[in-house]
Structures are given as structure tokens and as C-alpha cells.
Amino acid sequence: VKPSDVPANNTRAAGSLIAGLLSLIAIGMASFVIYESRMPAVPEADSVTENLDIIELRQHLKETNATTASLSARLDDLVSEQAVALDDTRATLESKIGDLIETRGTTSEDWLLAEVEYLVRMANQRVLMEKDAKAALALLRSADGILKDAENLTAFSLRQTLADDMLKLEAAPDLDTEGLYLQLSALVSQVSELRQPVLSFTPVDVPAKESSQAANSWLDKTLAVLSSVARRLTSLVDYRRDAVEVTPILPPAEEYYLRQNLILKLQLAQLGLLENNARVYSTSLIEAGNWVEQYFDQDDSATIAMHEAIRELAAKDVARELPAIDASLREVRSLLGQFKQAGTSS
Numbered sequence: 001v002k003p004s005d006v007p008a009n010n011t012r013a014a015g016s017l018i019a020g021l022l023s024l025i026a027i028g029m030a031s032f033v034i035y036e037s038r039m040p041a042v043p044e045a046d047s048v049t050e051n052l053d054i055i056e057l058r059q060h061l062k063e064t065n066a067t068t069a070s071l072s073a074r075l076d077d078l079v080s081e082q083a084v085a086l087d088d089t090r091a092t093l094e095s096k097i098g099d100l101i102e103t104r105g106t107t108s109e110d111w112l113l114a115e116v117e118y119l120v121r122m123a124n125q126r127v128l129m130e131k132d133a134k135a136a137l138a139l140l141r142s143a144d145g146i147l148k149d150a151e152n153l154t155a156f157s158l159r160q161t162l163a164d165d166m167l168k169l170e171a172a173p174d175l176d177t178e179g180l181y182l183q184l185s186a187l188v189s190q191v192s193e194l195r196q197p198v199l200s201f202t203p204v205d206v207p208a209k210e211s212s213q214a215a216n217s218w219l220d221k222t223l224a225v226l227s228s229v230a231r232r233l234t235s236l237v238d239y240r241r242d243a244v245e246v247t248p249i250l251p252p253a254e255e256y257y258l259r260q261n262l263i264l265k266l267q268l269a270q271l272g273l274l275e276n277n278a279r280v281y282s283t284s285l286i287e288a289g290n291w292v293e294q295y296f297d298q299d300d301s302a303t304i305a306m307h308e309a310i311r312e313l314a315a316k317d318v319a320r321e322l323p324a325i326d327a328s329l330r331e332v333r334s335l336l337g338q339f340k341q342a343g344t345s346s
Helices: 003-038 044-130 133-149 156-171 177-193 218-235 252-274 278-295 301-314 326-345
Strands: none
Touching: 044 133, 044 156, 044 326, 133 156, 133 326, 156 326, 177 252, 177 301, 252 278, 278 301
């Protein structure tokens, strides 16, 4: 077989197959026609059954339509209820928005007054608790600056009260509390540099009195020897009734406690300074100065410097009374209450 003959053979085989299929289809159609012509007629019972099925289907269709209509009505009711709920929610939101819009005009003023009230309250606390006139004055000036820059806020009476309180604070006596506190801290750090005095004993030579008469007898010689021994013994002891009493040197353990107590006295003076307690402040410094003068070397430069510093600090008067500035606080709270009442009534 040649290769060129293969396509031709395939074509002939395909044609034969198609012809066979067409023949089978023709035979089937002829057989169906003969079968239909020879089938008997459908009896009336089948026709009655078919009618019953149709009636049942119609009834089922009616029930389905009724159910559909009921569901449609329920859906309409739900839609109506949701629409009513949405309308109520919309009305509530519109009412809230209206309230916010109405109060928007006074919100900025309320905030400004609240800020001013906070600054004035902090200034009062600085005066009452810390006795810090400078900080209180700075806070009142900040509050007055806010009122000055406010465009839609008229607070003439409040600014007048603030001006009066600021003038009182400016006239108050100035006390450098921070500087005094730091000076006391410096003294605390210098306690360890203090030195105790170095004591030494120097006997006083008492010249012996020469006897005008010579000792001739053995009794006189014996008395002379005893007198010489007595003079020698008495020369070893120095009695100075009218001299300054010498403080004995403290042992190491007691010296440690002395320095710690001196530190505590200086720290107690710091506490009295912060609390404006003049009695505690001055008493602590006076006792500290007495200890420095009594137990440490008075010729040492550290002792001299500390004693002089304690004396100057003790002379400071820390019991100063600052003026009351609660008038500004009452005025700003009254004004804030008026604004809130006006907003509520509107």
C-alpha cells in the first residue's frame, strides 16, 4: 500500500459509515409510523385521571398564590414599620443636631471661661499652698491675656478684679525661697569638711620661792625636801578657774552622730522655709550654729565660713503673708455660671 492511498481509503470508509447510519434512521422512522397507526385509542379513564390532576394542580396553584399574597402583605408591613422607625430616628438626629447648632455660639466662650477659671484656681493654690507670689502672678497674667484676646467675650468686671489681685501680688514682699533652699543644701554638703580642734596641754612653770633662811637642822632640811616635792607635784597640775572651759574632743562614734544631727538641723530649716514656718526655720539654724561654734575648730576656714553663712541665713525673715486673691476666682466662677444659665434657658 502506498502512502498516497491512505487518505482515499479513509474517505471511502467514512462515506460507508454515514450511509449506514442514514439507513438505520430511515428504518426507525418507518417503524414508528407503523406503530402509531396500529396503537389502540386511549380509554376514557385516563382522561378522567388527567382532569383530576389538572384540578389538583389548580388548587395547589391557588394556595401558592394565597401564600404569596400573604407574604407580600407581610413584607409591605415590615417595610412600613422600617420606614416609620427611620423617620423617628431621623427626627431625633435632626433634633440633636439642632441643639448642637444652637449651643455652638456659646461653646467657644464657655471654653475660654473654663480655661481662665483653671488658671485663676491654680494661682490661688500657689499662694495658699506654696507661698509662691511670682508663679501666681504669672498665672493671673496669662488669664488676663486670654480675656484680652477674646473677640466675642466681654468680661470687664473680671479683668478689673484680676488687675486688683495682680497689683496686690506685685506689692507683696519678695523672698527667694529657692535660693535660700539651695544655700542650706550647700551647707549640708559642707558638714563633712568641718574639723574638730586639736587640743594640747602646756603646763605652767611656777617659780620656786627661795627661802631667806638657810636650813641648819635636819628638820629644816626634811621640810625643805618635802616642800620641793610638793612644789614639783603642784606644777604638774594647772588650775585656771577664770579661763574659758575647754570642750573635750568627741570620740569617732559620737562625732559621726554629731555631724548627722547637724545635717538634720539644716534639713529641718529647709522644711521650715518651704512651709513658711519662721519659728522652726530660725530655731534650727540657731542650734546648728551653736553646735558648729562649740564642737569644731574655730580657726579653720571651713568652720568660719559655715558659721557666718548660718548666721546670715538665720537673720532672714521667712514668715511673709501673701495677699488673698480669691476675688478673681469668685468673679470668674460667677461669670461662668451666668453663661451656663443663659445656655440652658435658650
